[in-house]
Structures are given as structure tokens and as C-alpha cells.
Amino acid sequence: MSLHDDAVLVLKEYEGQEALRGLYLAHLSEHPDGVWKACRAGHVTASALVVDPERGRVLLTLHRKLRMWLQMGGHCEPGDASLAAAALREATEESGIRGLALAPGGPVRLDRHAIPAPCHWHLDVQYLALAPSDAVAAISEESLDLRWFAYDEVAAVADDSVVRLLEAARARL
Numbered sequence: 001m002s003l004h005d006d007a008v009l010v011l012k013e014y015e016g017q018e019a020l021r022g023l024y025l026a027h028l029s030e031h032p033d034g035v036w037k038a039c040r041a042g043h044v045t046a047s048a049l050v051v052d053p054e055r056g057r058v059l060l061t062l063h064r065k066l067r068m069w070l071q072m073g074g075h076c077e078p079g080d081a082s083l084a085a086a087a088l089r090e091a092t093e094e095s096g097i098r099g100l101a102l103a104p105g106g107p108v109r110l111d112r113h114a115i116p117a118p119c120h121w122h123l124d125v126q127y128l129a130l131a132p133s134d135a136v137a138a139i140s141e142e143s144l145d146l147r148w149f150a151y152d153e154v155a156a157v158a159d160d161s162v163v164r165l166l167e168a169a170r171a172r173l
Contacts, residue, residue, distance in 0.1 A: 037119070
């Protein structure tokens with residue numbers, strides 16, 4: 001199965017956010033390259049909120065280019081067998097944590113956000129990644145900083161999209 005086919009299947013099975021889900025599916029129907037960064041009309045991305053439920057905290061990255069506290073995530077790559085695999089790869093690379101596991105049940109949220117030209121939109125499919133109890137985070141070259149935040153601290157440092165992702169993730173726990 002191609003990554004494009006996997007994305008369509010994941011989105012067809014996703015429950016909730018019907019209008020946005022429909023927009024993602026229409027995009028993929030119109031753009032066979034819609035999962036790749038090269039698609040200038042926008043492209044599907046995969047991200048994961050890294051959560052340590054035992055300690056009630058989340059790991060956020062201070063994105064080097066955007067200078068915002070965000071979940072881990074980014075563009076799909078040719079070696080990604082699925083959106084879930086892309087999200088887990090990105091979370092592992094950007095957090096430095098080995099042994100992350102995606103929570104069962106598929107994506108927890110969708111988030112569409114504008115990005116600078118030459119592309120126009122990221123159609124982010126967002127997952128929940130569970131950190132092992134012995135997790136040790138290590139900053140990557142894509143980050144200015146990497147930090148654990150208690151659930152109730154996130155709204156003070158991150159934008160509304162991250163707060164909504166945390167709410168959806170906590171509902172899944």
C-alpha cells in the first residue's frame with residue numbers, strides 16, 4: 001500500500017472533524033502527490049504529541065524556524081510506510097527518546113495551518129505518542145530547545161492548536 005493510500009484509509013476511518021476530514025480527502029483525491037512536500041497546493045504532514053502520562057506532562061520542542069513551542073512532527077518521507085510510521089519517526093527523531101509508542105486508535109486530531117510560500121498548507125494528522133517511564137529527551141538540530149511541561153502549563157507557552165491537541169490526547173488516555 002502506498003503512503004497516499006494509507007493516508008486516504010486513515011482519514012476515511014477517522015471519526016470527528018468531518019468538514020476538515022473531507023477537505024483532507026478532497027485534497028488527496030485531487031493531488032496524487034498530496035503527501036509529499038513537493039505538492040505546492042499543500043501536503044499532508046504527520047505529528048505526535050509526546051506524553052508522559054505517569055507524570056502528567058508533555059514534551060514540546062521550540063521549533064528552530066517558527067520559534068514556537070510545538071509537538072514533534074513534520075513531512076512524510078519516502079521510507080515511511082504509513083502516516084503513523086511518519087509520526088513515530090518524527091517524534092523519535094525530534095525528541096531523542098527511544099521506545100516511544102503510538103497510542104492505539106489512530107490519530108487524535110487534524111489541524112490545517114498555513115505555511116509560507118512556495119507551499120500553502122500543512123494538513124497535519126496528529127497522533128499521541130506515549131513516552132516510556134525511563135524516557136530521556138535529547139534536543140535535535142531542528143529545535144532551539146526541548147522541554148517537558150505539566151499539562152496545565154501548556155496553554156501559557158503554546159498556541160491554541162497545541163492546546164487542542166493536548167485536550168484530544170488527554171481524552172484518549
